[in-house]
Amino acid sequence: MDAIQKLILQYDWNLQCWDDRYSRGIWAIVAPQANHTYEMREISDGGDIESMVLGEYFYNEGSWLPVAIGDNLMNVLAKLNEKIQPFIDNNVWRSRVYDAFQQIIEITDGNYGLRIAIDNKDKALLKPDI
Numbered sequence: 490m491d492a493i494q495k496l497i498l499q500y501d502w503n504l505q506c507w508d509d510r511y512s513r514g515i516w517a518i519v520a521p522q523a524n525h526t527y528e529m530r531e532i533s534d535g536g537d538i539e540s541m542v543l544g545e546y547f548y549n550e551g552s553w554l555p556v557a558i559g560d561n562l563m564n565v566l567a568k569l570n571e572k573i574q575p576f577i578d579n580n581v582w583r584s585r586v587y588d589a590f591q592q593i594i595e596i597t598d599g600n601y602g603l604r605i606a607i608d609n610k611d612k613a614l615l616k617p618d619i
Contacts, residue, residue, distance in 0.1 A: 525590040
């Protein structure tokens, strides 16, 4: 869990884990601000439309973000750690993670706001060239 620990200790990021209300598994997210983790949890546990769109986004276009889902806590933390390991010292990646989470929070409207932004290829939601 060295990568997660480095983001938390060196860059002051925040980690949150929770059980998905739709039985998709346990979520783990590490983010630049505590608000990001709380908002992603709120959206994933929220209304059906926005929860499903967010889950699809994290599996597809947003798979570059520091979010993982797994069957148990140790599995999901290991997946998250492995996923972020190559990027933790990359300033562009860390900045774009912040931008993407901020954009998700701003456009999530309880309906199809996130879906529309994804379909329109919103730059903040796209994988950075790193």
